[in-house]
Amino acid sequence: MQNTRLNSLFDGSVSELRQSLRNPWRRISVLVISFLLGNFVGTSITTIAGQNANLDVMVAAVLIVSTELYSYFFYRIHNKTKRSLLAQGINSFKIGMIYNLFVLAFTLGS
Template sequence: MQNTRLNNLVGAIILRFGQWLSNPWRRWSVMIISFLLGIFIGTAISTSAGQRAELDIYVAALIVLAVELVSRLFYRRRVGVESFWIEALNIFKIGLTYSLFIEAFKLGS
């Protein structure tokens, strides 16, 4: 790629964000936010799909597909290779799954 101002700016932003995330407390805060966002999205999906009974099967299939893709991406990586974004996506998946279990317990099914 050419060394343009935009490339320099994006590179500097990514570098500074990576330095910002090197602090363990900030990494934990992003992971907790990811988990809570997964819980929120899981609740929103279950209530939205529950409004129309026709969409339940399709939404469930989509969620299972997304969860399996994230699991494959997370658990198939090489040992020792740490990717912050893949880890945050896995935490989001855990929050989503947790939320769907809570919603199922609320409905008594």
């Protein structure tokens, strides 16, 4: 790829972002934000699927299959000592979503 001004600007900003995310407090804040975003998405999915009562089983099946596949890849295949921030963020998102689904199930008494 050619070394254009836009390309060098993009590379510089990505390297600055990587450098700033090496700070442990910033990594933890990114993981907490992804957990809370997963919590919000869990609420959104249940309310949207609950409006159209036809898709409840299908949405639940898709959520279970996707979370189990990601858990398999995250806990079995990846190196346990060195996980990327993206993989940890997706895992935190998944945990927040599952947590919210359990809380809503206990709230509804089902």
